[in-house]
Amino acid sequence: MESCALKDVSFEVEDGLFVGLIGHTGSGKSTLIQHLNGLMKPTSGTVYFDEEDIFAPGYDLKGLRSRVGLVFQYPEYQLFEQDIITDVKFGPKNMGLKDDEASGRAEEALRLVGVDPRLYKRSPFEISGGQKRRVAIAGVLAMGPRVLILDEPTAGLDPKGRDEILDCIDALHTEKGMTVILVSHSMDDVARYADRLLVMDKSRLCYYDTPKEVFTHYKELERMGLSAPQITYLAADLRRAGIMVDERMSTIEEAKAEILGFFHDKDKDHNSI
Amino acid sequence: MLRDITIGQYYPVASRIHALDPRTKLAATMLYLLSLFMTDSVAGYAIATIFLFSVIRLSRVPFRFMVRGLKAIMILLVLSVSFNLFLTPGTELFGIGFIHITYEGLFTALFMAVRLVYLVLGSSIMTLTTTPNALTDGLEKSLGFMKRFGVPVHEIAMMMSIALRFIPILVEETDKIMKAQTARGADFESGGLIQKARAMVPLLVPLFISAFRRALDLSMAMEARCYHGGEGRTKMRPLRYGKNDMHAYVIILIYFILMLLTNLLPF
Amino acid sequence: MNIIEAAHIFFDYVQKDENDQIEEINEALSDLSISIEKGSFVCILGHNGSGKSTFAKLLNGLSLPKEGTVLISGMDTRDESRLLNIRKTCGMVFQNPDNQIIANVVEEDVAFGPENLGVPTEEIVRRVDDALKKVGMEAYRLNSPNRLSGGQKQRVAIAGVMAMKPECIVLDEPTAMLDPSGRRDVLRTVHELNKKEGITIVHITHYMEEAVDADRIIVMDDGRVVMDDEPRKIFSRVDELRNLSLSVPQITELAYELRQAGMPIPLGILTREELLQYIIPLMKRAERKGAGADA
Numbered sequence: 001m002e003s004c005a006l007k008d009v010s011f012e013v014e015d016g017l018f019v020g021l022i023g024h025t026g027s028g029k030s031t032l033i034q035h036l037n038g039l040m041k042p043t044s045g046t047v048y049f050d051e052e053d054i055f056a057p058g059y060d061l062k063g064l065r066s067r068v069g070l071v072f073q074y075p076e077y078q079l080f081e082q083d084i085i086t087d088v089k090f091g092p093k094n095m096g097l098k099d100d101e102a103s104g105r106a107e108e109a110l111r112l113v114g115v116d117p118r119l120y121k122r123s124p125f126e127i128s129g130g131q132k133r134r135v136a137i138a139g140v141l142a143m144g145p146r147v148l149i150l151d152e153p154t155a156g157l158d159p160k161g162r163d164e165i166l167d168c169i170d171a172l173h174t175e176k177g178m179t180v181i182l183v184s185h186s187m188d189d190v191a192r193y194a195d196r197l198l199v200m201d202k203s204r205l206c207y208y209d210t211p212k213e214v215f216t217h218y219k220e221l222e223r224m225g226l227s228a229p230q231i232t233y234l235a236a237d238l239r240r241a242g243i244m245v246d247e248r249m250s251t252i253e254e255a256k257a258e259i260l261g262f263f264h265d266k267d268k269d270h271n272s273i
Numbered sequence: 274m275l276r277d278i279t280i281g282q283y284y285p286v287a288s289r290i291h292a293l294d295p296r297t298k299l300a301a302t303m304l305y306l307l308s309l310f311m312t313d314s315v316a317g318y319a320i321a322t323i324f325l326f327s328v329i330r331l332s333r334v335p336f337r338f339m340v341r342g343l344k345a346i347m348i349l350l351v352l353s354v355s356f357n358l359f360l361t362p363g364t365e366l367f368g369i370g371f372i373h374i375t376y377e378g379l380f381t382a383l384f385m386a387v388r389l390v391y392l393v394l395g396s397s398i399m400t401l402t403t404t405p406n407a408l409t410d411g412l413e414k415s416l417g418f419m420k421r422f423g424v425p426v427h428e429i430a431m432m433m434s435i436a437l438r439f440i441p442i443l444v445e446e447t448d449k450i451m452k453a454q455t456a457r458g459a460d461f462e463s464g465g466l467i468q469k470a471r472a473m474v475p476l477l478v479p480l481f482i483s484a485f486r487r488a489l490d491l492s493m494a495m496e497a498r499c500y501h502g503g504e505g506r507t508k509m510r511p512l513r514y515g516k517n518d519m520h521a522y523v524i525i526l527i528y529f530i531l532m533l534l535t536n537l538l539p540f
Numbered sequence: 541m542n543i544i545e546a547a548h549i550f551f552d553y554v555q556k557d558e559n560d561q562i563e564e565i566n567e568a569l570s571d572l573s574i575s576i577e578k579g580s581f582v583c584i585l586g587h588n589g590s591g592k593s594t595f596a597k598l599l600n601g602l603s604l605p606k607e608g609t610v611l612i613s614g615m616d617t618r619d620e621s622r623l624l625n626i627r628k629t630c631g632m633v634f635q636n637p638d639n640q641i642i643a644n645v646v647e648e649d650v651a652f653g654p655e656n657l658g659v660p661t662e663e664i665v666r667r668v669d670d671a672l673k674k675v676g677m678e679a680y681r682l683n684s685p686n687r688l689s690g691g692q693k694q695r696v697a698i699a700g701v702m703a704m705k706p707e708c709i710v711l712d713e714p715t716a717m718l719d720p721s722g723r724r725d726v727l728r729t730v731h732e733l734n735k736k737e738g739i740t741i742v743h744i745t746h747y748m749e750e751a752v753d754a755d756r757i758i759v760m761d762d763g764r765v766v767m768d769d770e771p772r773k774i775f776s777r778v779d780e781l782r783n784l785s786l787s788v789p790q791i792t793e794l795a796y797e798l799r800q801a802g803m804p805i806p807l808g809i810l811t812r813e814e815l816l817q818y819i820i821p822l823m824k825r826a827e828r829k830g831a832g833a834d835a
Contacts, residue, residue, distance in 0.1 A: 094458030
């Protein structure tokens with residue numbers, strides 16, 4: 001019955017990177033991220049944070065969890081307090097912070113995810129789904145992590161809720177310099193936001209490269225039950241028709257620039273893709 | 274920990290035991306459990322052992338799968354064994370300080386342990402070989418006469434069946450919420466009793482809310498699929514006794530009588 | 541003939557406080573009229589809170605409108621004597637795959653509907669066989685639903701409805717909690733049921749890509765219908781869709797952007813093939829011209 005959920009996975013994430021983690025359901029993504037903040041312990045091998053072995057005896061795992069924040073799937077299902085602000089304070093309080101300091105952290109976190117201060121005293125069960133999710137993310141942010149790991153933070157949301165969450169994560173990355181690991185099923189989303197992609201298949205790490213590089217292997221991705229963004233396929237189709245666009249274009253903006261470039265020679269010479 | 278409870282987990286293989294009518298299995302399990310309480314002779318346990326292991330063989334459920342159910346009663350087992358072991362008066366075998374182990378104590382402790390293990394194994398055979406729905410069907414039909422006294426038998430059976438369906442889901446959910454709160458610095462392990470109880474709030478509140486939400490969803494889904502109580506319901510697999518059931522009844526009766534007879538034996 | 545006829549529907553959510561006093565009234569649907577033709581595949585789009593799920597629940601009498609009438613195959617959902625008939629005519633599949641499977645074995649779950657309807661035993665067995673085959677889940681007949689993937693669970697739920705021999709299936713965001721392959725399977729299944737079995741499908745979603753192959757798209761906002769047309773026409777109105785916080789499929793959006801930049805591409809491009817058909821000749825011509833200028 002026991003099976004191996006991860007096999008010989010090795011990779012390094014530099015400070016400040018936005019990493020997308022993709023893979024078919026059951027490929028080991030969720031297991032992998034739970035190792036990164038010490039919730040799960042590997043049978044063999046280890047995880048280093050700031051060059052320190054997090055599974056070494058005496059390592060402060062609780063401290064690690066405040067620096068490597070992990071947001072689970074459907075995080076709104078973990079809300080439990082009477083009001084939003086108290087719920088967000090749960091993390092900082094567990095870190096041993098004083099009440100006013102915890103409040104400060106909570107307010108800051110709620111501001112970062114764009115929750116209206118007028119809602120702070122409302123019950124977390126009375127607000128909309130998208131808002132609940134942002135409150136739950138704030139609950140992790142309030143601990144002040146340097147690394148933020150999110151497991152499909154947009155699952156089940158409508159396009160508006162989806163964009164709000166992704167923009168908020170992107171802002172944390174670009175403005176706060178936070179390292180982000182985003183588990184996602186949407187190739188379009190990771191193409192748009194990620195600097196690097198980790199691709200998992202059958203418990204193994206298959207690719208770790210820039211999204212553009214990874215997407216050029218779209219045939220292999222399909223074999224893993226994944227796909228590339230529509231734009232990547234468009235590029236391949238165009239090239240097959242003899243039109244040599246950049247095969248590595250993957251977002252709408254890039255495709256637009258590339259295609260329009262054909263009609264303006266100047267742009268064609270220094271396309272930035 | 275919670276995952277180890279095999280009661281309520283169906284093990285899907287085709288076997289003669291699986292094919293029996295749930296009413297047969299219910300009756301047989303009752304008689305078997307009763308027989309364990311009626312005997313304390315070596316011969317009785319020998320017969321019970323032969324019977325139990327033959328049935329396990331016939332059920333084609335791997336033994337290690339059955340044993341998993343025992344983990345859940347480990348504490349109970351250790352407790353009752355040590356009570357019997359240390360507190361039974363009689364001929365002393367050996368003693369250190371205030372701890373005395375007697376011949377009688379050792380004997381009762383051993384019987385107690387075997388009895389407990391056999392009880393659990395016996396009842397898990399029933400749940401492992403009978404789909405929870407068949408089980409509740411069996412209960413509903415066997416207890417059908419109680420409807421006349423105003424007992425809502427159908428409703429109780431339906432509730433049991435649904436509870437069984439949602440146990441694994443809620444177990445998984447508990448695990449997930451626990452991990453999520455741990456990621457937020459929650460501590461479920463250290464501290465005294467009161468602290469531990471307080472630490473459960475961030476786990477229990479979301480769990481209850483989720484259970485209520487699921488219950489609401491499910492009741493709506495049931496209504497949408499034309500559920501309107503037990504009245505006028507038909508069954509895809511109505512319970513019918515077959516030839517094998519008659520054989521099974523004969524075998525269990527013979528077993529039961531044998532067990533009764535062991536009480537007449539001197540050992 | 542219209543299988544669904546909803547006329548001038550009003551529906552409120554009333555929030556009460558502890559003392560049963562009305563605290564807040566939210567109007568979820570206001571003067572909504574939608575009729576749906578038998579045998580068609582209709583997508584209802586809208587963001588969360590647009591009223592689409594509220595509307596879905598009116599379609600098989602799970603809730604009743606405050607004002608207006610809902611007729612299913614001519615039966616009024618207020619008529620309690622027809623309720624079972626309405627629910628069997630217009631089956632429902634919900635969002636959360638876990639919370640709509642009742643039984644502990646796949647086949648027993650599929651049988652749940654027919655059992656409630658008092659269908660004779662042999663007929664139930666036949667229907668369950670048939671329904672499981674139609675959704676491609678016959679191999680999982682004796683499995684526990686807990687061991688299935690989200691997409692498989694949803695297909696079991698669809699089989700459960702099919703076993704009641706419905707004329708119409710309403711699916712309320714059935715793909716929202718699924719991964720891409722689960723979404724594809726569920727969509728393929730409902731399209732097949734529509735084509736092969738002639739089942740009317742009302743598919744409620746906020747994924748625009750899922751609406752491309754529908755016969756008709758209804759866009760809801762704020763409890764009203766704001767657009768109602770065939771997909772191509774709907775997808776021509778990119779700016780309006782964006783304003784309604786709906787996203788447009790990537791290819792449609794790219795085509796729209798290129799058109800805005802002056803390329804002669806028609807509105808409402810739905811697929812990659814269509815887009816290629818327009819841009820390849822244009823780009824080839826531009827390339828030749830470019831090459832000519834260089835020489």
